[in-house]
């Protein structure tokens with residue numbers, strides 16, 4: 363197989379992929395436009411934030427697996443991949459600690475004006491008078507939106523700072539909040555109105571896009587901080603810009619909508635004109651520790667695929683096939699047995715939706731489980747069971 367790596371991965375990961383016996387094409391500076399015309403040989407594509415467009419997917423005839431070496435998959439056209447039966451997988455949680463560390467770093471930096479301290483120092487200015495105005499974080503209430511892998515790590519660190527936490531997450535119950543020793547909120551608005559610092563840790567999708575709305579931002583207390591290390595599209599950025607421009611709040615952002623695609627170069631952003639916002643360069647996941655953990659997970663996904671045909675962290679698997687019937691055929695392990703069963707089903711225009719076949723110790727027998735979109739007639743079942751030199755038993759289950 364050919365594995366195309368279209369982003370910067372640690373050297374160790376590239377060696378591990380090569381050690382799997384795969385042909386590895388390493389293109390650490392690849393951009394979306396490099397991929398758009400397609401990858402003629404690649405079977406597996408590994409990316410970090412490089413955009414994998416519909417055009418790339420549709421023009422890569424041998425592509426069967428895309429691995430996101432990271433958490434967020436909004437850079438991959440998953441619908442296009444699903445339409446062509448291409449697996450998409452990611453490496454969740456492996457960079458959560460790194461992002462939580464940056465979150466705390468942004469909070470401390472805003473409170474102590476660290477970015478401005480350094481800029482003045484480099485410019486030969488001593489400014490203890492201005493930078494002695496920090497409020498302090500102890501006792502300040504941290505609001506967390508999304509208690510997933512990163513949100514949980516942020517909570518742990520906030521507690522170490524002596525900061526009470528109030529959180530909203532779609533699956534956070536009052537009981538779970540009590541176990542975590544945090545305050546449960548019924549809504550994002552409630553968190554925003556009760557916290558001193560609001561930090562968002564949601565995945566982006568159709569339901570979460572713009573969820574930190576103008577209304578949510580307006581609920582923040584005067585002087586509150588807003589931290590976004592998730593994705594720019596989670597927040598109504600125009601509303602955020604206006605709130606920041608008014609000087610009412612401060613923000614620490616690792617993600618902005620005009621983030622450049624290139625890794626190094628000149629660029630402009632409207633946030634550059636504001637003093638009360640610190641923007642880091644989408645570096646949440648970019649610690650050596652996190653990158654080694656993520657890359658090792660990505661390699662492990664490829665290993666599972668090439669060696670066992672299994673894709674761990676498979677994201678675009680249909681969760682419910684809606685198949686109403688399941689046929690379980692225990693059979694002798696020899697050529698044509700499943701083909702004959704499928705042929706019976708085909709003649710009745712019955713579609714097999716998911717099919718697994720496993721073999722037993724001794725390699726004499728196997729069991730095939732097939733999910734069906736319609737009920738096979740008693741005649742079809744009889745016909746399948748009649749092949750006694752092939753079929754041991756055939757059982758029909760209504761799902």
Ligand SMILES: NC(=O)c1ccc[n+]([C@@H]2O[C@H](COP(=O)([O-])OP(=O)(O)OC[C@H]3O[C@@H](n4cnc5c(N)ncnc54)[C@H](O)[C@@H]3O)[C@@H](O)[C@H]2O)c1
Nearest residue numbers: 433434455508509510511512532564565569591592646647
């Ligand atoms: N700045 C960075 O470098 C960096 C690094 C890693 C991850 N991220 C971003 O942070 C996000 C969160 O990462 P994570 O590892 O904590 O992921 P996670 O899957 O553990 O957590 C995602 C959270 O989003 C919530 N969520 C998802 N869909 C939702 C919906 N429709 N409605 C309400 N809540 C919903 C989940 O319930 C969960 O709380 C990633 O998706 C990614 O976009 C950024």
Ligand SMILES: O=C(O)[C@H](O)COP(=O)(O)O
Nearest residue numbers: 410411432433434647648
């Ligand atoms: O979702 C993620 O994992 C992060 O945004 C990391 O992005 P990166 O791999 O481009 O640093």
